[in-house]
Amino acid sequence: MIEFLNIKSINARNKQQLMQAFEQVLDSGWFILGNAVKNFEQEFASFCGTKHCVAVANGLDALILIFEGYKKMGIMKQGDEVLVPANTYIASILAISKAGLQPVLIEPDINTYLIDPSMIEEKITPKTKAILPVHLYGQLCNMKEISAIAKKYSLKVIEDSAQSHGAIINNKRSGALGDASGFSFYPGKNLGALGDAGGITTNDDELAEIIIALRNYGSYTKYENLYQGINSRLDEVQAALLSVKLKELDRDNQSRRNIAQYYVSNIDNNHIRLPFLKNTNIKTMLSHVWHIFTVTTGNRKNLQEYLTTNGIQTVIHYPIPPHKQEAYKEWNNLHFPITEKIHREIISLPISPVMSISECSKLVEVINAYCP
Numbered sequence: 001m002i003e004f005l006n007i008k009s010i011n012a013r014n015k016q017q018l019m020q021a022f023e024q025v026l027d028s029g030w031f032i033l034g035n036a037v038k039n040f041e042q043e044f045a046s047f048c049g050t051k052h053c054v055a056v057a058n059g060l061d062a063l064i065l066i067f068e069g070y071k072k073m074g075i076m077k078q079g080d081e082v083l084v085p086a087n088t089y090i091a092s093i094l095a096i097s098k099a100g101l102q103p104v105l106i107e108p109d110i111n112t113y114l115i116d117p118s119m120i121e122e123k124i125t126p127k128t129k130a131i132l133p134v135h136l137y138g139q140l141c142n143m144k145e146i147s148a149i150a151k152k153y154s155l156k157v158i159e160d161s162a163q164s165h166g167a168i169i170n171n172k173r174s175g176a177l178g179d180a181s182g183f184s185f186y187p188g189k190n191l192g193a194l195g196d197a198g199g200i201t202t203n204d205d206e207l208a209e210i211i212i213a214l215r216n217y218g219s220y221t222k223y224e225n226l227y228q229g230i231n232s233r234l235d236e237v238q239a240a241l242l243s244v245k246l247k248e249l250d251r252d253n254q255s256r257r258n259i260a261q262y263y264v265s266n267i268d269n270n271h272i273r274l275p276f277l278k279n280t281n282i283k284t285m286l287s288h289v290w291h292i293f294t295v296t297t298g299n300r301k302n303l304q305e306y307l308t309t310n311g312i313q314t315v316i317h318y319p320i321p322p323h324k325q326e327a328y329k330e331w332n333n334l335h336f337p338i339t340e341k342i343h344r345e346i347i348s349l350p351i352s353p354v355m356s357i358s359e360c361s362k363l364v365e366v367i368n369a370y371c372p
Contacts, residue, residue: 001311001312001313002311002312002313002350002355002359002362002363003313003350004313004314004315004348004349004350005188005350005351005352006352006354007187007188007192009354010192010352010353010354011194013248013354014244014245014248017244018194018241018244018245021036021240021241021243021244022237022240022241024036024240025236025237025240028236030236031235031236031237032233032235032236033216033233033236034236035236036236036237036239036240036243037055037233037234037235037236037239039239039240039243040053040055040234040239040240040242040243040246041053041054041055041199041239043243043246044199044201044242044246045201047166047173047246047249048173048174048175048176048181048201049172049173049175049176050175050176050181050201050202050203051202051203051205051208052200052201052202052203052204052205052208053199053200053201054199054200054202054208054211054212054215055197055198055199055233055234055239056197056198056199056200056211056215056232056233056234057196057197057198057215057231057232057233057234058184058186058196058197058198058232059091059162059182059183059184059185059186059198060091060094060095060098060184060198061198061215061230061232062182062183062184062198062199062200063091063092063095063096063132063158063160063182064095064098064099065200065211065214065215065230065232066158066180066182066200066202066207066211067082067095067096067099067101067130067158068099068211068214069180069207069210069211069214070129070130070156070207071099071100072210072214072227073206073207073210075129075156076099076101076129076130076156078100078101079100079101079102079127080101080102080127080128080129080130081101081102081103081104081125081127081128081129082096082101082102082103082104082128082129082130082131082132082158083104083106083115083120083123083124083128083130083131083132084096084103084104084105084106084115084131084132084134085105085106085107085108085114085115085132085133085134085136086105086106086107086108086321086322086323086336086338086339087107087108087113087136087321087336087338087339087342087343088134088136088160088322089134089162089317089318090318090322090325090327091162091184092132092134092160093105093322093328094327095182096132101129102127104123104128105322105323105331105334105336105339106119106120106123107119107336107337107338107339108136108338108339108342110338110341110342111276112139112276113136113137113139113294113342113346114133114134114135114136114139114140114141114142115131115133115134115141115146117142117145117146117149120146120149121149121153124149124153124155128153128155129155129156130155130156130157130158131146131149131150131155131156131157131158132158132159132160133146133157133159133160133178134160134162134163135159135160135161135162135163135164135167135174136163137163137275137290137291137292137293137294137317138163138164138167138190138256138288138289138290138291138292139164139167139275139287139288140164140167140169140174140177140287140288143157143169143177143178147177147178156178156179156180157177157178157179158178158179158180158181158182159174159175159177159178159180159181159182160181160182161174161175161181161182161183161201162182162183162184162186162189163184163189163190163291163292164190164289164291165183165189165190165191165249165253165289165291166190166191166249166250166253166289167253167287167288167289168287169287175201176201176203179202179203179204179207180200180201180202180204180207181200181201181202182198182199182200183198183199183200183201184197184198185197185198185199185238185242189291190249190252190253190256190289190291191242191245191246191249192245193238193241193242193245194237194238194241195238196238197234197238197239197242198232198234199234210227213226213227213229214227214229214230214232215229215230215231215232215233216229216231216233217229217230217231218230248353251353252353253289253290253353255352255353255355256289256290256291256351256352256353257288257289257290259290259293259351259352259355259360260275260288260290260293260351262357262360262364263293263349263351263360263363263364264277266364266368267295267364267367267368268368269367269368269370271297271298271299271303271370271371271372272295272296272297272303272367272370273295273296273297274295275293275294275295290351292317292348292351293348293349293350293351294317294346294347294348294349295346295347295348295349296342296345296346296347297345297347297372298345298372299372300316300344300345300346300347302372303347303370303372304316304347306370307366307367307370310366311362311366312349312350312362312363312366313350314347314348314349314350315347315348316346316347316348317346317348318343319343320343321336321339321340321343323336323339324340349363349367350363
C-alpha cells in the first residue's frame with residue numbers, strides 16, 4: 001500500500017535529533033513557557049520574516065487569539081464581519097465564530113480553490129473588519145489583490161497559513177503577507193509537531209504583546225490577570241521538536257515540489273483534472289509547497305475505490321463544505337455552487353518528502369490506467 005502520508009517515516013529521519021531535543025527538555029525540568037518555546041518563537045519568526053512569533057497550543061487557537069487580540073485593541077468588536085472562503089476547512093470559520101465575530105462566506109476561484117478576489121468587494125459592508133485568506137493545500141492566495149482591497153476599505157488581512165509553511169512569493173513567506181497569520185503544526189502538516197501545536201506571526205508589537213498574555217490566562221505576571229484569557233501555551237517538548245524539524249522544512253518542501261512536478265508531467269487521464277498552475281515550472285515555483293496534491297473527477301467514489309483496490313491510499317479534503325455542516329445549520333439552505341462542486345469532486349493523492357520514485361511511478365501508472 002502506498003500510504004497517503006507516512007508520518008512515522010518522516011520523523012524517523014531525524015529520530016536521533018528528536019530524542020536529543022526531548023532529553024534536553026526532560027533534563028531541564030522546565031516544561032511550560034521556557035527556553036525551548038522562546039527559541040522556537042525566535043527561529044520561526046526569523047524563518048517567516050516577521051518580528052514576532054507567539055507559540056500556542058494549536059492552529060484553531062492561533063486564529064481565535066488573533067481576533068481576540070484585535071478586539072482588545074478596539075479594532076474589532078462583537079458581531080463584526082470577517083470575509084472567509086466558503087470551501088475552507090471548518091477551523092477557519094470556527095475561529096471567527098468563537099471570537100464572537102460573523103463569518104461571511106466567499107466563493108473560491110474554481111481553478112485554484114483559493115478565495116476569489118473578484119468576489120470580495122461585493123460582500124464588504126460597514127461591519128466588515130477583516131479578510132481571512134486561506135492558503136489552501138499549500139498554494140498562496142492572490143495577496144497583491146487582497147491587500148489592495150483591504151487597504152481601500154481599511155480592513156485587516158489575517159492569513160490562515162495552516163497548510164502553507166514556507167511558501168514564498170516576491171521574497172516574502174507565508175506568515176508575513178498580511179497583518180497577522182495563524183499556523184497549525186498538527187503532525188500531518190509540512191512542519192508538523194508530534195502532537196497539537198500552533199503559532200501566530202505578526203509585525204504588530206501591540207498585537208503580539210496582547211496575545212502573549214491572552215494565551216496565558218490573560219496574564220503577564222503570575223496570579224495577576226489583565227484580560228480574561230485562555231490556556232493555550234505550546235509546551236516545551238513540542239517546541240524543541242519543532243526546532244529540529246524546522247531545519248528540514250525548505251528541503252522537504254522542495255521534495256514535495258519534485259513529486260508534484262512528476263505527477264503533473266506524467267499523469268495523463270481525461271477523467272482526472274490536475275491542479276491548475278499559473279507557473280508551469282513548478283520545480284522553482286516557491287509559492288506552492290504542496291501540503292496536499294488534489295485532483296478532481298466526476299465520479300470520486302469510483303476513483304477512490306479503484307485506487308484503494310490497487311494499493312493507493314487517498315483522502316478527501318473535505319467531503320462536506322462548512323455551510324452544509326450541522327454546526328452551521330443556519331446556513332444549510334445556502335447555495336455556493338463552486339464550493340459544492342469542489343467538495344463533491346476533489347480527492348487528494350499521496351505526497352510527502354519520504355515518497356520514493358518507485359511509489360510515484362506506480363501511482364502514475366495506476367491512475368493513467370483508470371477508466372470509470
